[in-house]
Amino acid sequence: xxxxxxxxxxxxxxxxxxxxxxxxxxxxxxxxxxxxxxxxxxxxxxxxxxxxxxxxxxxxxxxxxxxxxxxxxxxxxxxxxxxxxxxxxxxxxxxxxxxxxxx
Amino acid sequence: xxxxxxxxxxxxxxxxxxxxxxxxxxxxxxxxxxxxxxxxxxxxxxxxxxxxxxxxxxxxxxxxxxxxxxxxxxxxxxxxxxxxxxxxxxxxxxxxxxxxxxxxxxxxxxxxxxxxxxxxxxxxxxxxxxxxxxxxxxxxxxxxxxxxxxxxxxxxxxxxxxxxxxxxxxxxxxxxxxxxxxxxxxxxxxxxxxxxxxxxxxxxxxxxxxxxxxxxxxxxxxxxxxxxxxxxxxxxxxxxxxxxxxxxxxxxxxxxxxxxxxxxxxxxxxxxxxxxxxxxxxxxxxxxxxxxxxxxxxxxxxxxxxxxxxxxxxxxxxxxxxxxxxxxxxxxxxxxxxxxxxxxxxxxxxxxxxxxxxxxxxxxxxxxxxxxxxxxxxxxxxxxxxxxxxxxxxxxxxxxxxxxxxxxxxxxxxxxxxxxxxxxxxxxxxxxxxxxxxxxxxxxxxxxxxxxxxxxxxxxxxxxxxxxx
Numbered sequence: 001x002x003x004x005x006x007x008x009x010x011x012x013x014x015x016x017x018x019x020x021x022x023x024x025x026x027x028x029x030x031x032x033x034x035x036x037x038x039x040x041x042x043x044x045x046x047x048x049x050x051x052x053x054x055x056x057x058x059x060x061x062x063x064x065x066x067x068x069x070x071x072x073x074x075x076x077x078x079x080x081x082x083x084x085x086x087x088x089x090x091x092x093x094x095x096x097x098x099x100x101x102x103x
Numbered sequence: 104x105x106x107x108x109x110x111x112x113x114x115x116x117x118x119x120x121x122x123x124x125x126x127x128x129x130x131x132x133x134x135x136x137x138x139x140x141x142x143x144x145x146x147x148x149x150x151x152x153x154x155x156x157x158x159x160x161x162x163x164x165x166x167x168x169x170x171x172x173x174x175x176x177x178x179x180x181x182x183x184x185x186x187x188x189x190x191x192x193x194x195x196x197x198x199x200x201x202x203x204x205x206x207x208x209x210x211x212x213x214x215x216x217x218x219x220x221x222x223x224x225x226x227x228x229x230x231x232x233x234x235x236x237x238x239x240x241x242x243x244x245x246x247x248x249x250x251x252x253x254x255x256x257x258x259x260x261x262x263x264x265x266x267x268x269x270x271x272x273x274x275x276x277x278x279x280x281x282x283x284x285x286x287x288x289x290x291x292x293x294x295x296x297x298x299x300x301x302x303x304x305x306x307x308x309x310x311x312x313x314x315x316x317x318x319x320x321x322x323x324x325x326x327x328x329x330x331x332x333x334x335x336x337x338x339x340x341x342x343x344x345x346x347x348x349x350x351x352x353x354x355x356x357x358x359x360x361x362x363x364x365x366x367x368x369x370x371x372x373x374x375x376x377x378x379x380x381x382x383x384x385x386x387x388x389x390x391x392x393x394x395x396x397x398x399x400x401x402x403x404x405x406x407x408x409x410x411x412x413x414x415x416x417x418x419x420x421x422x423x424x425x426x427x428x429x430x431x432x433x434x435x436x437x438x439x440x441x442x443x444x445x446x447x448x449x450x451x452x453x454x455x456x457x458x459x460x461x462x463x464x465x466x467x468x469x470x471x472x473x474x475x476x477x478x479x480x481x482x483x484x485x486x487x488x489x490x491x492x493x494x495x496x497x498x499x500x501x502x503x504x505x506x507x508x509x510x511x512x513x514x515x516x517x518x519x520x521x522x523x524x525x526x527x528x529x530x531x532x533x534x535x536x537x538x539x540x541x542x543x544x545x546x547x548x549x550x551x552x553x554x555x556x557x558x559x560x561x562x563x564x565x566x567x568x569x570x571x572x
Binding site (some may be wrong): 009010013016017020021022023024025027028029030031032033034035036037038039040041042043044045046047048049050051052053054055056057058059060061065066067069070071072073074075076077078079080081082083084085086087088089090091092093094095 | 118122123125126127129130131132135136138139140142143146149150153154157158159160163166167169170171173174175177178179181182183185187190191193194196197198200201203204205207208210211212214215229324325328331332334335336338339340342343344345346347348349350351352353354355356357358360361364365368451453458459460461463464467468473476478
């Protein structure tokens with residue numbers, strides 16, 4: 001957690017936090033109700049990026065406890081990211097047809 | 104800054120843009136799938152980059168490989184096998200996994216830092232607070248999602264589970280988390296205390312979701328989705344990783360606004376959803392709300408004739424259609440009616456089914472063109488011109504009591520004006536109340552006829568009825 005010590009990094013993080021928050025708000029406000037389920041699922045897949053965090057933990061895991069935690073973290077993170085994107089794709093596959101498909 | 108570090112920043116930036124586009128492209132069904140694939144590609148890029156370019160990964164790659172393989176197999180199997188009707192609980196489980204991963208990362212970072220710090224020295228407060236936030240929010244999201252999954256899957260009673268003092272217990276849990284957080288930040292970086300802190304967070308997740316009724320689970324899942332985003336952002340801050348920080352914040356914000364939209368659609372506040380112990384989970388009618396109900400029954404053939412010789416039919420799907428997997432026959436019915444020159448539209452209430460857009464996904468699965476699906480505001484005035492409103496397994500969203508009966512628990516919720524159609528045909532399994540546990544005066548309206556039975560069988564009977572009409 002040394003990276004977070006630098007006051008400069010703190011300010012950077014704060015700026016990102018605020019601006020990204022607004023981006024998230026703006027982007028989601030434009031999604032129609034009929035796509036809310038895929039939206040929830042798609043956003044769910046995006047926070048699967050936590051798998052990267054788990055990988056960084058794995059790279060420094062040298063005692064049994066932290067190795068175990070890294071294993072659990074990567075499994076959970078991968079389930080989140082892979083399952084999230086696949087299930088969202090499955091939902092959206094159904095929407096791809098032209099508005100008035102063949103009867 | 105080294106070239107490698109700059110490249111890493113570049114990768115994070117590209118990935119962040121792909122995540123934003125993934126959500127932005129969801130604004131239209133035409134671009135939505137491309138957006139999701141773009142997001143997945145951005146994700147793959149960060150993962151591969153992290154695997155290749157992280158110090159120490161060479162000695163630890165087997166951890167990532169083994170765990171990644173297990174996670175991929177589990178994720179793909181779960182996502183591919185789950186029936187479309189069970190989608191909400193699947194999203195809940197994936198979300199819980201993400202929350203759990205965030206808590207684990209936070210815990211591991213704490214162990215690492217506490218191990219490195221000289222004895223007696225306190226770790227700097229700001230990263231410790233971020234670590235605590237990642238652990239507590241991730242933990243709540245993990246167990247909360249598991250309970251939400253259990254409720255939707257029927258493993259745990261869907262009704263609100265409360266006991267005397269349950270709110271006090273939740274309050275005490277929250278209080279002890281706050282107290283422990285202060286101690287861990289200002290007094291001691293004790294590992295056992297941190298473990299206790301995480302354990303209480305896990306219990307709190309259960310305590311917060313158990314008292315919420317099954318009908319409100321979609322809102323809860325959306326909120327927990329937002330929580331996981333915040334937990335991921337917090338761990339991203341601790342790790343000094345911009346990809347996690349940006350993606351986590353993006354989901355935290357979008358999940359929050361989506362939760363708000365869902366609450367507005369039900370005309371309830373988020374506070375009411377979380378602490379109102381709303382609904383019974385179906386089956387039990389709230390006594391005295393409408394008194395004894397007398398309903399008129401109709402045969403499938405008679406109902407088919409009503410529709411076949413009408414000019415305009417509005418179909419109102421609900422969770423009953425999802426449970427019975429009736430979307431295929433519904434589409435067949437639509438095709439037959441259109442072939443006879445009947446105008447057919449679908450009225451989709453924002454909270455029909457178990458998730459917003461649930462009905463759209465199911466009907467899309469059955470190849471119903473999405474421009475026939477009308478949102479509530481768009482179609483509500485058309486009911487008065489409809490010869491038949493065909494309600495398939497929808498209940499609370501058609502309840503006229505929400506307009507007039509101030510005593511009704513759903514009073515004020517915007518509803519579909521089904522009762523204004525010339526005829527109403529309701530497909531329903533029995534006279535039992537809907538998920539919210541409220542009697543529906545629509546069923547005793549003289550215009551309304553009930554067709555009891557499994558929704559799929561009933562619709563199939565209507566299909567053959569229309570063929571013979």
